[in-house]
Amino acid sequence: MSTTMRGWVLTRHGGPEALRFEELPVPTPGPGRLLVRVTAAALNNTDIWTRTGAYGLPGDPEARAGWRGAIDFPRVQGGDAAGVVERVGPGVDPALVGRRVLVDPAFYQDDAPEAHPVGLLGSEADGTFAEYVLVRAERAHDVHTSPLTDEELACLPVAYGTATGMLERAAVGAGETVLVTGASGGVGLALVQLATARGARVVAVTSAAKAQTVRDAGAVAVIDRAGGAEAVARQAPEELDAVADVTAGELVPALLPRLREGGRWVVAGAVAGPVVTLDLRRLYLRNIALLGSSMHTPAHFARLAEDARRGLVRPVVAARFPLPQLPAAQEEFLHHGHAGKIVLVPST
Known part of the structure; x- marks a missing residue:
């Protein structure tokens, strides 16, 4: 495989002009990590709010900041992804290579099943608006038996993860x-x-x-x-x-x-x-x-992944855009004329 990939990099807080479509190095998975080839990614409000810095800071609600505070620029955005395991790092089962997976985008406060999220792909680490994304092995859920398409699967992590967290907590x-x-x-x-x-x-x-x-x-x-x-x-x-x-x-x-x-x-x-x-x-x-209720716990996401394997729900895909057209996809997203999810599809 190539040593470079295409992806969208957020260079600072701001409008669409703060995004750049670039050739980037393909990350190498270290211990306990794996590399996922992104087959579909979806848009969320969190992508827009992270780009504009709309989250504020404690004591300064007008400050430009990401979900958990300062963003380390440049940052590849995107929290939603379905894809295929391309490589695994040391300590990860090599049998996972080639498996279709659903990526849990959250970083958690600890390893407990009910741990709260304290970070997100595309915010605290490089995300899914690229041809590859690096994730912890336990955050890639095997969904090779799911009847859902990759585009439908990509709609699940942030929106359906958040919804699952709400329903579970209530x-x-x-x-x-x-x-x-x-x-x-x-x-x-x-x-x-x-x-x-x-x-x-x-x-x-x-x-x-x-x-x-x-x-x-x-x-x-x-x-x-x-x-x-x-x-x-x-x-x-x-x-x-x-x-x-x-x-x-x-x-x-x-x-x-x-x-x-x-x-x-x-x-x-x-x-x-x-x-x-x-x-x-x-x-x-x-x-x-x-x-x-802020997003989901690992246990909540495990339930969502099982729902995906069973095809319990089928997300509504409102529109599809090629990866290079992220600004156009975000413009349509902001018009709020759609019902369902807007999906990016890499060409790899």
Whole structure:
């Protein structure tokens, strides 16, 4: 194989002009690592927010920073990937070479099954917007038996990993009624599909233009978000078992009273507003749990990989772009006219 590869390098925080498409050295796997030839990669909000430095810092919310703080530039971006094991480092089973794998993009605080993520490919290490990516061997999950295409598999790690973490932390199960906000986005649509696959009854909040896609994903009812928080609250079921929230904002105080005794509200995003006013009596008087959920644990991702092997859900691929067209793909991503995931396909 060649000693060089093509990939997108982020040179600084900024707009699309901060990205460069370059010839890069193919990394060599060290002990416990393996090299994956990327067959498909997908886009996420985290890619955009890392590029623009939108995460802020403790005590300085306007500071330009990555998810976990300062970014070490230059950095190959991208967190989602499916691919084929090309090489293995010392201590890694050579039988893995040639295997199709799903890459867990997270770095964890320790080796425990329930460890929290503390970093991400494309942010704290070079990522998947290139022809090859270097990963720890235990983060490459064998999915050679999966009926999903490589493009569908590439949609899973960040969005479906985040959704799996939310559903696991909120203990969503069969027979429960779950409301999903932002249901046409990457994480939102994943929540609809995964919760439905678990036997839950999903009520979704989205735009009228994307309502049918959300119904096709499994939602039993769709509420038009255009009516605002009060209209959504009026249309929501009286007794929700859980809310899986990726938007936050005014929906939080509006919908919190809809949760049943012992209900759970799990939040993994705040695009509609990170600061809300709550009547905390609605929490403690009804034993409601308010949960924050950032991505997934190793155990959560292992469950997602098993779902992929079984073909339990099929991600919606909204659009495909060749790897050299990342700026055009991100431009379409930012228009929010799609439902599902946008995928990059290397030519190797």
